Every structure is written in structure tokens, then in C-alpha cells.
Amino acid sequence: MFRLIKTEGNARRGEFVTPHGTVQTPAFQNVATCGAIKGALDAGDLKAIGCQQMLCNTYHLHVRPGDELIRELGGLHRFTGWQGPILTDSGGFQVFSLAGLRKIKEEGVTFNSHVDGRHIFMGPEESMRIQSNLGSTIAMAFDECVENPAPYDYAQKSCERTVRWLYRCKDELDRLNAIHDTVNPRQMLFGINQGCTYERLRIENMCRIASLDLDGYAIGGLAVGEPKEDMYRIISSVEPYMPKNKPRYLMGVGTPGNILEAVSRGIDYFDCVMPSRNARHGHLNTMQGIINLNNAKYEKDLSPIDPTCDCPTCRNHSRAYIRHLFKAKEMLAMRLCVQHNLYFYNTLMQKIRDALDRGTFTQFKEQYVELLDTRI
Amino acid sequence: MFRLIKTEGNARRGEFVTPHGTVQTPAFQNVATCGAIKGALDAGDLKAIGCQQMLCNTYHLHVRPGDELIRELGGLHRFTGWQGPILTDSGGFQVFSLAGLRKIKEEGVTFNSHVDGRHIFMGPEESMRIQSNLGSTIAMAFDECVENPAPYDYAQKSCERTVRWLYRCKDELDRLNAIHDTVNPRQMLFGINQGCTYERLRIENMCRIASLDLDGYAIGGLAVGEPKEDMYRIISSVEPYMPKNKPRYLMGVGTPGNILEAVSRGIDYFDCVMPSRNARHGHLNTMQGIINLNNAKYEKDLSPIDPTCDCPTCRNHSRAYIRHLFKAKEMLAMRLCVQHNLYFYNTLMQKIRDALDRGTFTQFKEQYVELLDTRI
Numbered sequence A, B: 001m002f003r004l005i006k007t008e009g010n011a012r013r014g015e016f017v018t019p020h021g022t023v024q025t026p027a028f029q030n031v032a033t034c035g036a037i038k039g040a041l042d043a044g045d046l047k048a049i050g051c052q053q054m055l056c057n058t059y060h061l062h063v064r065p066g067d068e069l070i071r072e073l074g075g076l077h078r079f080t081g082w083q084g085p086i087l088t089d090s091g092g093f094q095v096f097s098l099a100g101l102r103k104i105k106e107e108g109v110t111f112n113s114h115v116d117g118r119h120i121f122m123g124p125e126e127s128m129r130i131q132s133n134l135g136s137t138i139a140m141a142f143d144e145c146v147e148n149p150a151p152y153d154y155a156q157k158s159c160e161r162t163v164r165w166l167y168r169c170k171d172e173l174d175r176l177n178a179i180h181d182t183v184n185p186r187q188m189l190f191g192i193n194q195g196c197t198y199e200r201l202r203i204e205n206m207c208r209i210a211s212l213d214l215d216g217y218a219i220g221g222l223a224v225g226e227p228k229e230d231m232y233r234i235i236s237s238v239e240p241y242m243p244k245n246k247p248r249y250l251m252g253v254g255t256p257g258n259i260l261e262a263v264s265r266g267i268d269y270f271d272c273v274m275p276s277r278n279a280r281h282g283h284l285n286t287m288q289g290i291i292n293l294n295n296a297k298y299e300k301d302l303s304p305i306d307p308t309c310d311c312p313t314c315r316n317h318s319r320a321y322i323r324h325l326f327k328a329k330e331m332l333a334m335r336l337c338v339q340h341n342l343y344f345y346n347t348l349m350q351k352i353r354d355a356l357d358r359g360t361f362t363q364f365k366e367q368y369v370e371l372l373d374t375r376i
Helices: A043-048 A058-063 A067-072 A076-080 A092-097 A124-134 A152-177 A199-210 A228-241 A256-264 A274-280 A312-316 A319-327 A331-358 A361-368 B043-048 B058-063 B067-072 B076-080 B092-097 B124-134 B152-177 B199-210 B228-241 B256-264 B274-280 B312-316 B319-327 B331-358 B361-368
Strands: A002-008 A011-018 A021-025 A027-031 A053-056 A086-088 A100-104 A109-112 A119-122 A138-140 A188-193 A216-219 A248-250 A269-271 A283-286 A289-292 B002-008 B011-018 B021-025 B027-031 B053-056 B086-088 B100-104 B109-112 B119-122 B138-140 B188-193 B216-219 B248-250 B269-271 B283-286 B289-292
Touching: A002 A331, A011 A256, A011 A331, A021 A027, A027 A331, A043 B312, A053 A058, A053 A076, A058 A067, A058 A092, A058 A119, A058 A124, A067 A124, A076 A086, A076 B319, A092 A109, A119 A124, A124 A138, A124 A152, A152 A188, A152 A199, A188 A199, A199 A216, A199 A228, A216 A228, A228 A256, A256 A331, A256 A361, A274 A283, A274 A331, A283 A331, A312 A331, A312 B043, A319 A331, A319 B076, A331 A361, A331 B331, B002 B331, B011 B256, B011 B331, B021 B027, B027 B331, B053 B058, B053 B076, B058 B067, B058 B092, B058 B119, B058 B124, B067 B124, B076 B086, B092 B109, B119 B124, B124 B138, B124 B152, B152 B188, B152 B199, B188 B199, B199 B216, B199 B228, B216 B228, B228 B256, B256 B331, B256 B361, B274 B283, B274 B331, B283 B331, B312 B331, B319 B331, B331 B361
Parallel strands: A027 A053, A027 A269, A053 A086, A086 A138, A138 A188, A188 A216, A216 A248, A248 A269, B027 B053, B027 B269, B053 B086, B086 B138, B138 B188, B188 B216, B216 B248, B248 B269
Antiparallel strands: A002 A011, A011 A021, A100 A109, A109 A119, A283 A289, B002 B011, B011 B021, B100 B109, B109 B119, B283 B289
């Protein structure tokens, strides 16, 4: 259940009640691809750095260790130790980007596993069964994520098929949720808006899926090659057609600047591997801009990554020490930096919520939208 | 200052007072080669898993980031965030085992850095200056560590040179400790007993270095190729000649069984990379023996690594989850396992101390000395 608390322009302050806890929105989901945050963080660390919701990847967990195994072990919450809300993606994005795609048909998709090369078939029903086995709080509909730019005709055909797939997802998840021995019989379903960079397709698609009264709606297929102006334009054009009383999730986005722009256009939910991936390369978010810890100027720098940050890394360690850990190829470097960057993202969302509560979001956005994406 | 609290046979329960805190002995030092535990543990984690003393490697830190830099940044305690006692080795062992050794002379040793190949000279004075720059609590004397088996003649010559080096170490550290701007002007010095597997050499060497009234004494050059019976025989033969009022440190040892045997022969201090290295390969110590988490039988095992263990890993995660993390090549696997194995070692020492306090060490040793080294 989504409750809209306050708005400022199109920006929304809300809360989303789930069987695994309430999420204050706007919120950033922390990505645990294979059931763990890359960078050696566990469920306890996630709590300590202000994570509200974890995202796990259906495709990866299906391939290894297998969703049947996770179901047998009591589902993702028990398996990972994370007790808060978990969203699983549909597997679609990975099938189309990471796995060796073989064939798309009306029934679904055939592809090769990136682990052992074996052929796997996944359609809407398979995706729902896998996500039901994983027992996530929120299942995502199975969709085709088309790269940008794409020809209009293909975008339209794909979009129509994705809508037909969504109906099948809903039917299958309703059936699964009615079965008593599923891990999470109250699993929610989010639909995904597609249509590439074509406003007409996007809006038409949005109107069709909105009528299904799902638990939430995502905008997919953005941040996949198009200029960010196109992304903002598409969000602004689709937003008026998204149900007001449902959370809106912009998939795979993005930089702090992207998030501020998207919040100002009415988005409530985000996820991105960028903060943890950048952290593992020593690229760190601060409220003063992005620093690169590999830079020689940090060799003797005893200050924390961000002097204004309260994360466990900044409270306890200096830039000089962490830079040394990178040079010495010590795993601890990655852990400390991932911890910092995820804390930064989770805290940025808290600051956005606070600004919305105070009615000062526009001002906050103006102050930081460019600064936070600047390399200093 | 070492205080002997109680004995049981040759086993000793004591405490060692240092400027950075008091260590309850027998104790196990946790190895942070480059200033960090391999497996992404930081100073805060060490405290949480019962570490009393950290060991850092002089050679590694000299080569990278450089001891001058660490001195400039305030020494190892400030650099790493670990506020308890730190022991630095002398660099000798790594020079003779890891680096490209070029020449041993009376003055010292010339070798190639394993990082960039540059020629480095290290003698007793250099080792003391580096360790003084690092600002460790305890500096180790610069010695030659000879591999076993070694010809008697070489062992004798090497041993005599190491004694001459020890005198030079003491003079140089006294000089450095008198300088006001050293990082730790009360740095302690431990001498190292050598002599390969020759009892006569070992005893003669021990008597000579004991007369120097150093802060502690180590037995070096064991666990470097000889059968464990030789190791126990040498400890037993040297021990009567080690000062009673000084801590005794068996370098680089070892398995839980080795530790129990050595404690029963009068050893107070240990260090070893084995628990963290084994952990990174999924080999885990438990009070029931050693388990290999890669084993297929743990695939669906929801129990913790050791059901009797209270470490953060065992309190929060299952064998099945950690095994999956290994298969998925998630860094978190290593962190959780290193955390467990080091906690196991630190807790084993606590159990040994408790048994000594109660006068039941002999019984404890008999119960566990074989069991703990058994693969189950």
C-alpha cells in the first residue's frame, strides 16, 4: 500500500507499506545481484548504512544457486539474512544483455547461461515461478528491454508483446500467491513501462498497464544508451499517466544528479550498480563532488573520504589509508569504499525526503544537481 | 612488563603490559600484512572478534606505502585505526623467502623488491629504523631465518651472525627510542632464537641472547619445513633457557594442535597466516574439526559454520549461504570466513587461558589436540 504524504511540484514524499516493512520514499534500492552486495557487505552492514530495500537479480539466482534451492531453504530473506523488503527483477534485462540470447518468441525467450552455457527458456510464467521461489517482497513483470536507439516498428511490436506478457505474469502470480506453500504468498507485482524514446508509445503503454491496478509501476528501458535529456523527457511525458496512488520506480538509474532530476519529475524508487561499481574503482561520491582516491594527491591525506559524512568508513579511516589499501590490492579497500558510496546514496535519499518534508526540495535540487555529478 | 600469573606443568598463564594495552597470554596475534587483515576486516572488526594484538609486516610496509610515509602520517596505530598493541616482524623472513635475495653480508642483506624489482639493502640498523618509523609497540630483531633441513656448519655461522646483528639492533633501537620525535619512543625489542633443528645450537644461542635482558624472546626458524616432532623437540629443549619473566613467542605457528602443544611447552605468543588463508579457501576451523565449505554436502545446510560458535558470521549466516557466495565468487564469502577463523583462534586462546585459570589445561589439551586438526 502506497501513501502519498506530500508533494512539491511533481516531486512526491511517500511511504510504501510491504509485508516486510515500510519504505520511506523517495528510496534507493541497494543491489545484491547474487544475494550479496559486491564489496563484502552483508545484511547487517546494509542496515547500518541506511538501506531500506535490497534488490536481487532473478537471472543470476536462477542460474546459481538455483531458485528451487533458495525456496527449499526458506526464500531469500532467510538465505541472505536481510529481513526488510526485497525486490527481484524479472530476469528479462539480464537475458537480453548478459546471457547469450538465442531467440525471442511469443512464448518467451531462449538463452544460454553465462555460467555453464546450458540452454534456458524463460517466459512470463517461468519468471513468476522463479521469483515466487525466491520469495521476494516485490516481483517485477517479465519484459523485453530494448536498447536505445531502436526503430519505431520494433519498439512498438516489442511493447505490445511485453503487455501480453504482463497479463500472463499477473495471472501466474495470482495463481502462485494462492498456493499455500509458497515462500511469500503475498508477493507484490510491479508492471514495467516500455516504448524506448517514443513518447506516444510510452504513454499508450502506460495507459494500458495502469488499468491492471498493479502494486507499483516501473519505467524500464531508460539509461540504456540514450542521452539523459531523452530520459528526462520520457519521464515527464509518462508521469501524468502513472497512477498517483502507486509507487513509481525508475529502473537502473543513476547518478545523484539523475536521481534529483527524476525525483523532481515524480519518481519514488531507484536502483543502480553505479555506486558500488565506482567504489570498487576508488571513485567516491561526496557532497562536494566525486573524488578519485587513486589520485596521488591523496597519498598523505589524513581526512576522511567526505569530511561531512558519518558512515563507518569516514568515521574510522583516512583517504591515505584507503588509497594505500587499493595500491596493496587489499580487499578491505573495496569494502570501505562500497560502504561509503552506498551510505552516500541512502543518505542522499534521506536528505531528499527531509527537503520534501520541509518544502525545500527545489532549492536542495538546484544546489546539488550539478555539483554531485562533478569530478573534483 | 610480563607478569606470570599461574603455571600448569610448563604451560604459563600471564599478562604482558605494553604502552598500547595489556595482553592476556597465551595470545594469538592477528596478521595484517600490509596494515589490513586479508579478507576485508578492519580495525573495528578485529576488536569485535577478540583480537588482542595485531602483527604487521615490516618488509611489505617498507616497500609500500613506505615507512617514511607512515611515520609522517603518525605511525601504524593512526594509519590503520588499531589502537591495541602492534608487533612488526623484522623484515628478515620476507627478505629470505619472498623477495629476490641477492646477497647476505655481515652488514646486512641486498634484495629486490617484489613490487617494482628495485634493489634494497636491509641490515639490523635499517630494520630498526623502519620499525621505528612504523611506530609498532614491539619491534623484532633482524635475523636470518634458515630453512630446514640445513647443514650444521651453515646453521652455526648464520646463528652467530644473527647474534651480532641482535647487538646492533639493540644499540640502534636504544638510540632511536631516545630521539624525541619518534612515533613511539617506548618501542620494545624482542630477540629471536635461531639454530635450525640443532638443540646444541639453539640452547647456546638462547643463553647468549637471554643475557641481553630484552623485552621478550621469540623462537624463529621453526615451521619452515621440519616435521612437527622436531618443532616440539626444539621448543622443549630451548624453553628451560628462556627467561621466565619475559614473554615467549613462537613465530609463524600454527594449527590449533600446534598451539596446544606449544602452550604445554611454555609458549605465550603465536602468529600465523593459516587461519585467514584457509578461510579464504573455505577451510574452516570448528570445535568439531576442520570443515571444507566447498563440499557438496553443505549445499542445503542451514546450520552455521560451527553450531557452538558465537562469532558474527555464525550468529547471522548459514553454511549454505556462505557456500553459495564462494561459488558465485562473492568477496563476502572470504570476509565471513576469515572473520570466523580468526574468532576461532582468538577464542581458542581464551579457552586455553580459562583452562589454565581453572587448572584444567592438561585435560583441555588432551580433549582437543588431535580433534581440532582433523578434517571432518
